[in-house]
Amino acid sequence: RSSKPQPETIAAIATAAGSGGIGIVRVSGSASQSIAKAILGDCPAPRHAAYLGFKDVNGELIDRGIAIYYAAPNSYTGEDVLELQAHGGPALMQLLLARCLELGARQAEPGEFTRRAYLNEKLDLAQAEAVADVINASTIEAARSAMRSLSGDFSKLVHQLLDQLINLRMYVEACLDFPEEEIDFITQGSVAEKLSRIATELRAISHQAQQGNLLREGMQVVLVGQPNVGKSSLTNALAGEEIAIVTPIAGTTRDTVKSLIQIKGVPLHIIDTAGLRETEDEVEKFGIARTWQALEKANIALLLVDAANGIGEHEKLVIARLPQELSKIWVHNKIDLNFQPEHSDDAELNKARIETKQGDTHIYLSAKTGEGLVLLREELLKRAGWQSTGEGVFMARSRHLNALAEVKRHLDIAKDQLSQPELLAEELRLAQESLGTITGEFTPDDLLGEIFSRFCIGK
Ligand code: GDP
Ligand code: ZN
DSSP states (O other): OOOSOOOOOEEEEOSOSSOEEEEEEEEESTTHHHHHHHHHSSOOOBTOOEEEEEEOTTSOEEEEEEEEEEOTTSSSSSSOEEEEEEEEOHHHHHHHHHHHHHTTOEEOOTTHHHHHHHHTTSSOHHHHHHHHHHHHOSSHHHHHHHHHHHTTHHHHHHHHHHHHHHHHHHHHHHHHTOTTTHHHHHHHTTHHHHHHHHHHHHHHHHHHHHHHHHHHHOEEEEEEOOTTSSHHHHHHHHHTTOBOOOOOOTTOTTOTTEEEEEETTEEEEEEEGGGOSOOOOHHHHHHHHHHHHHHHHOSEEEEEEETTTOSOHHHHHHHHHSOTTSEEEEEEEOTTSSOOOSSOSSTTTTSSEEEEETTEEEEEOOTTTOTTHHHHHHHHHHHHTOOSOSTTOOOOOHHHHHHHHHHHHHHHHHHTTTTOHHHHHHHHHHHHHHHHHHHTSSOOHHHHHHHHHTSOTTO
């Protein structure tokens, strides 16, 4: 992968923006050593922490801190790397970065360190993507699953499957060289059986990947209901102690109608449609337009009603405006108040319950007392397709799911081509190629650009 000319030396602030106890400027490339000498007076021994003064062009002290030098190929990027750990003030960090740029480095692009790690075969593509997913994980389970992908759990399964596909392909292609006997080879040989074994493993990997993807993407849940029906209370009750870790993304801070919570580690983006009323206020109009946009991406709508009142005209009007394909759950709230269950032998025991009526799901609960909340949590996870304890789940992106679906498609076609070895061989080749895009064996440059540009700078 790395037959290109010597890349430029890059530098970036690796720690988060703002001030912190420690800030790190990272340099990667062949100039790392000379930059170390210029700033530190001498280049520290590889992989040894050295406490030194960091000096500017006039020999004046910028800061005193820890410097670590890594000689290629034993570094994150596989190149010579210098890490300067200083006090984490933004001005100081800028000064230190400027010093590195002055000494011949250029500012790193987003994800460029990891991109180089990938190009130098320190990581495969699925692992490189997992670096960003570890950093951006919104729940602990998501972070753990991303860590499993970064450690290579996902890649290992992909490689095992690739090996089997390659073996089968070689077998089929060898048969092509003996035209008279080829059909016999294919039918008598265990090609069909091998194909079905590969398909079974592919199914297992796809299932795992879907679970991991859910931890990454979460569910978009819309809350619909009249004022005072308990939308905010339900959000808080569902969240409980489990508030997700929200990373502020530019432009979302004004989005007061959205909150991020989690159920068993699955992120839930909750959109409160309370803001969906008629208005003349420009700012509010903008917010409403955004809420409608969010609605279009939603997976599930929670339709809240007061259990004592049931479903009325207002609710019918609102659901008529919701996208048809949206999965819906009726939530009858406030069962702790004067609400009489319709058909129940022991009313007190059966207030909190889940029912299916005319294909719709109805859950009776109380956001205030928490009664019946567990039913809603379970139903939400079920609708999302979560069938796991989270144990052993590795993180996967939509890109990976699409590739796995592509592999399945080619294997399905292959299965029907057992009597036509040329076509069979071709489908196996295509299946192998699709599978290889996950770990980056077959990956076009523009895709790489897209993947790494979404990283933060300094990673
Ligand atoms: P929203 O306008 O739909 O967001 O409704 P809120 O969550 O602000 O709740 C409106 C009022 O109903 C508040 O006074 C809540 O304390 C109360 N409330 C919400 N859920 C329940 C419930 O399950 N039982 C009872 N008794 N009161 C509730
Ligand atoms: Zn509210």
